Amino acid sequence: MALVTLTTDFGTLYPAAMKAVILNICKDVTIVDISHTVPLGDILTGAFVLYNTAYLFPKGTVHVAVVDPGVGTCRKALILEAGGQYFVGPDNGLMIPAAHRCRKMKVWTIQVDRLFPEISSTFHGRDVFAPVGAYLAAGRNVEDLAKPSDCYVCLNLEEAIIETDTIRGKVNYVDDFGNVITSIPAHSLCNILKPRDILKLEGNDIRFVETYANSNPEETIALIGSHGFLEIAVSMGNAAEMLSISGHPAICLQKITSTDNNE
Amino acid sequence: MALVTLTTDFGTLYPAAMKAVILNICKDVTIVDISHTVPLGDILTGAFVLYNTAYLFPKGTVHVAVVDPGVGTCRKALILEAGGQYFVGPDNGLMIPAAHRCRKMKVWTIQVDRLFPEISSTFHGRDVFAPVGAYLAAGRNVEDLAKPSDCYVCLNLEEAIIETDTIRGKVNYVDDFGNVITSIPAHSLCNILKPRDILKLEGNDIRFVETYANSNPEETIALIGSHGFLEIAVSMGNAAEMLSISGHPAICLQKITSTDNNE
Amino acid sequence: MALVTLTTDFGTLYPAAMKAVILNICKDVTIVDISHTVPLGDILTGAFVLYNTAYLFPKGTVHVAVVDPGVGTCRKALILEAGGQYFVGPDNGLMIPAAHRCRKMKVWTIQVDRLFPEISSTFHGRDVFAPVGAYLAAGRNVEDLAKPSDCYVCLNLEEAIIETDTIRGKVNYVDDFGNVITSIPAHSLCNILKPRDILKLEGNDIRFVETYANSNPEETIALIGSHGFLEIAVSMGNAAEMLSISGHPAICLQKITSTDNNE
Numbered sequence: 001m002a003l004v005t006l007t008t009d010f011g012t013l014y015p016a017a018m019k020a021v022i023l024n025i026c027k028d029v030t031i032v033d034i035s036h037t038v039p040l041g042d043i044l045t046g047a048f049v050l051y052n053t054a055y056l057f058p059k060g061t062v063h064v065a066v067v068d069p070g071v072g073t074c075r076k077a078l079i080l081e082a083g084g085q086y087f088v089g090p091d092n093g094l095m096i097p098a099a100h101r102c103r104k105m106k107v108w109t110i111q112v113d114r115l116f117p118e119i120s121s122t123f124h125g126r127d128v129f130a131p132v133g134a135y136l137a138a139g140r141n142v143e144d145l146a147k148p149s150d151c152y153v154c155l156n157l158e159e160a161i162i163e164t165d166t167i168r169g170k171v172n173y174v175d176d177f178g179n180v181i182t183s184i185p186a187h188s189l190c191n192i193l194k195p196r197d198i199l200k201l202e203g204n205d206i207r208f209v210e211t212y213a214n215s216n217p218e219e220t221i222a223l224i225g226s227h228g229f230l231e232i233a234v235s236m237g238n239a240a241e242m243l244s245i246s247g248h249p250a251i252c253l254q255k256i257t258s259t260d261n262n263e
Numbered sequence: 264m265a266l267v268t269l270t271t272d273f274g275t276l277y278p279a280a281m282k283a284v285i286l287n288i289c290k291d292v293t294i295v296d297i298s299h300t301v302p303l304g305d306i307l308t309g310a311f312v313l314y315n316t317a318y319l320f321p322k323g324t325v326h327v328a329v330v331d332p333g334v335g336t337c338r339k340a341l342i343l344e345a346g347g348q349y350f351v352g353p354d355n356g357l358m359i360p361a362a363h364r365c366r367k368m369k370v371w372t373i374q375v376d377r378l379f380p381e382i383s384s385t386f387h388g389r390d391v392f393a394p395v396g397a398y399l400a401a402g403r404n405v406e407d408l409a410k411p412s413d414c415y416v417c418l419n420l421e422e423a424i425i426e427t428d429t430i431r432g433k434v435n436y437v438d439d440f441g442n443v444i445t446s447i448p449a450h451s452l453c454n455i456l457k458p459r460d461i462l463k464l465e466g467n468d469i470r471f472v473e474t475y476a477n478s479n480p481e482e483t484i485a486l487i488g489s490h491g492f493l494e495i496a497v498s499m500g501n502a503a504e505m506l507s508i509s510g511h512p513a514i515c516l517q518k519i520t521s522t523d524n525n526e
Numbered sequence: 527m528a529l530v531t532l533t534t535d536f537g538t539l540y541p542a543a544m545k546a547v548i549l550n551i552c553k554d555v556t557i558v559d560i561s562h563t564v565p566l567g568d569i570l571t572g573a574f575v576l577y578n579t580a581y582l583f584p585k586g587t588v589h590v591a592v593v594d595p596g597v598g599t600c601r602k603a604l605i606l607e608a609g610g611q612y613f614v615g616p617d618n619g620l621m622i623p624a625a626h627r628c629r630k631m632k633v634w635t636i637q638v639d640r641l642f643p644e645i646s647s648t649f650h651g652r653d654v655f656a657p658v659g660a661y662l663a664a665g666r667n668v669e670d671l672a673k674p675s676d677c678y679v680c681l682n683l684e685e686a687i688i689e690t691d692t693i694r695g696k697v698n699y700v701d702d703f704g705n706v707i708t709s710i711p712a713h714s715l716c717n718i719l720k721p722r723d724i725l726k727l728e729g730n731d732i733r734f735v736e737t738y739a740n741s742n743p744e745e746t747i748a749l750i751g752s753h754g755f756l757e758i759a760v761s762m763g764n765a766a767e768m769l770s771i772s773g774h775p776a777i778c779l780q781k782i783t784s785t786d787n788n789e
Binding site for chain 3: 001003005030032033034035037049052053056057058175176177211212213225226
């Protein structure tokens with residue numbers, strides 16, 4: 001059975017309209033909601049959500065992703081193919097990290113004007129991306145829908161500047177539990193941090209640990225999380241609230257090397 | 264594969280019980296959640312949600328809708344057929360606008376006492392509407408489940424009184440982003456409003472525009488939205504919060520015609 | 527088609543990862559979300575949700591349940607079989623009431639180390655429970671995945687001490703509408719309460735009624751709800767807010783017998 005996923009900032013009402021359109025075109029399809037609660041217009045959060053989930057799906061899956069503050073402007077609409085999966089959505093970077101993770105990305109521009117001569121200016125999720133995703137899921141060739149392209153908007157989830165005493169990056173994502181996932185990838189921290197090092201973030205002490213199990217209740221900790229990035233958490237608590245973090249601010253962590261080994 | 268949609272005010276726990284019942288009766292079925300976050304007992308919001316979504320689904324879809332403050336009273340239970348789709352739910356107007364939109368509505372009264380001699384008095388979503396919807400999805404005849412009726416509770420989403428200087432209606436729906444969708448249909452405003460006209464709502468200036476793209480940040484605007492009604496929005500903001508609108512209040516807009524053309 | 531349900535405290539992002547894993551193993555599967563909004567680590571709420579829903583599903587359904595504050599510790603991972611249904615999740619009591627409700631429970635311990643020699647320490651929902659659930663849904667024998675066990679963590683949703691003038695229990699669940707469902711089962715109250723009896727809870731008068739229809743607007747009432755437990759509700763209101771109840775506190779109700787019959 002064909003498989004389509006949806007990732008949007010549409011909230012409650014609009015995802016069902018996309019599903020209706022998909023089911024009209026492709027009757028035997030499993031539709032999986034990845035998320036419809038991406039903050040409105042927050043492309044980076046959408047990209048992070050898709051990056052962490054899409055690669056797990058089977059080959060042949062079509063990922064329709066719509067966080068699209070530029071709807072109604074001249075931004076392009078894209079199909080990406082990577083690792084045997086398809087991605088359909090706006091050309092604003094949203095799908096790029098997820099597609100890169102699936103390897104060997106190819107890019108096409110959807111021929112919107114040819115396929116949908118009379119579309120609304122506000123709801124391309126329903127009127128463009130859902131039908132194009134459904135056509136792909138139903139087995140139509142990409143070439144019928146889009147033409148190859150080599151120009152697209154980039155977006156990079158990995159952003160880290162490592163200096164002797166500071167580690168800089170930004171916030172990629174705050175999860176439902178207030179864990180703050182940064183843009184600092186595990187590989188950039190090789191030999192940089194060791195357990196018991198203390199990181200200072202705007203006056204707060206954050207202890208670097210290897211696993212959650214090594215933390216004390218209500219302690220603020222940093223660890224390499226399951227997403228592969230440095231993340232900041234409060235054991236049994238909400239780090240984002242504690243640190244007043246929302247959105248995607250830049251962060252600068254001061255490193256204070258543990259001297260435990262010398263004691 | 265059979266297709267059943269669900270629209271309820273049940274929140275978290277109870278939709279899964281409905282799905283279990285449906286899957287017992289009809290194994291090969293795709294179940295699509297339209298919404299389970301209709302405010303408790305808010306028939307008008309439920310009707311608006313269904314009106315905006317149901318017509319998009321393929322022929323043969325069975326829409327089970329349960330916003331049912333009258334459960335346990337003598338209100339009837341209905342099956343509607345319209346445009347090749349079925350609607351199953353309480354007789355309180357909830358399904359009427361959606362069915363009318365699908366054209367040529369037929370009405371049946373579910374023979375609840377005959378089909379379910381021993382049902383709970385509180386959870387007809389699980390005990391009546393889910394099984395009846397599943398029977399229809401599995402191919403049973405309407406006549407086995409219900410008898411024709413010509414009496415039902417009406418509900419009208421279109422409500423507008425247009426006078427020289429005022430446009431009156433009510434609020435049909437507030438979406439997740441705070442956009443306020445009124446009951447004033449596009450067709451009632453032909454030649455009444457033109458771009459740059461100002462509407463006054465309780466002291467607030469609202470500029471009529473053709474598309475979101477024509478607004479300035481944080482400006483309050485009115486436009487004909489994708490739902491086909493006059494809607495009020497704040498560019499990059501939340502109109503319902505800004506105007507303190509919740510529920511379905513009556514609204515009265517004073518019209519101040521733009522004199523731009525004369526300047 | 528195979529049928530898998532999911533009940534977790536994962537919120538937004540992580541359920542889709544579990545679905546991806548399941549769909550890789552078992553292509554033709556219907557996945558039903560029971561709930562992903564169980565409060566973080568709240569095993570009792572998770573158990574109540576599963577208890578109220580799982581028994582309704584068809585034979586052969588596989589219920590994957592993950593509310594797992596002990597992930598990363600040495601807590602075991604279980605498969606339960608009961609009434610022709612399977613339950614897959616951590617050994618912390620979460621699945622026990624639901625399985626008991628389906629009768630004739632058998633218990634196996636998942637051989638995690640043998641099946642998944644290299645798993646993350648934090649996301650067993652994706653890395654252990656989802657694949658094991660999918661294997662079962664795809665028809666693999668339990669014996670390939672787990673070995674019989676007779677030792678497991680218990681959890682009991684029924685907890686009531688009935689004395690002449692007091693009824694004691696705890697709160698099992700607060701639903702989306704603020705109804706407070708206690709651990710006091712209907713069968714423990716036979717001949718104990720009659721309509722119009724008053725129950726006192728920390729100074730609040732609560733009238734025992736047979737159905738919601740017998741209440742007055744904004745009155746606090748107690749009744750035997752559709753879950754089979756004594757529940758406390760406010761007609762047209764939110765009982766949990768009114769009584770400041772959250773979590774699972776012990777409750778002690780003073781009984782004041784109605785003397786209406788003597789008047």
